[in-house]
Amino acid sequence: MKRNKLRSTEVELKDKLVALNRVTKVTKGGRTFSFSAIVVVGDENGIVGHGLGKAKEVVEAISKGVDDAKKNLVRVPIINGTVPHFQLGKFSGARVMLKPASHGTGVIAGGSMRAVLESAGITDILAKSQGSSNPHNVVKATFDALENLRDAVSVAKDRGVNLNKVFNG
Template structure:
């Protein structure tokens, strides 16, 4: 994964899911909350975090702190991704494909949050397998972290940029 450095003031968080969980104890049920948060600067940096606490606000705060530790850099070219890619995490599989300007984000709930946070505005995406928000978010970030920028591909192949990318 390509770790990203970013100004923390620019990061915007988006809560993907909040789940109430119960622990059965002698006196009855004890409730707590888990929250999944996606963090991004809208310019190609995105991360996800999971927080658990007895209160919703504490769980979200913990998730934001966790997301700051898991930021990755994504190449965004002309408001879309540079190439098609598949991502996988556990039972969640995602497919992300570049789209023409004006298409918008064609993606489901958890994937949409990740793509918007990364600053991708035109993309076609499909989620297969598990619809669990944990798996979908992590699979999407896995796919985005595998993306390769055209200049990096050109350097690796020792060819001119125009041979790799015409945009």
């Protein structure tokens, strides 16, 4: 499925830190610490992206992650605050399941999935992370599921059907 790549200059994005990892390199001179940050950005209106930043300082790692996330933006179809249909996503050992929910349910999802879904602007969803709990893989599996979502308009366009004829008789 093709990705709906967007430019970050089109929208105002909010960032969320998903995971921060401290990495220690032991050398002859002692220990050297560096940080890696997984960041999700989104406009909470159907546009979301993820990125990874690595640096010697926490703040610098986060800002690098935000810059990387702005390069990986995708558009997600949202209908009445939820996803249009059931969808499975997979990346490496992580598998995720997204299921539409009625209004008022809220975001029923764990850690890294919750950050992605809230940044996308989804307010009601039932989600389950299966397999690996590695935040990198869970975020990428969630994006796999979100990228494969299709709304009625895009399906009708692919099939060459006019929705006005279908609904208006």
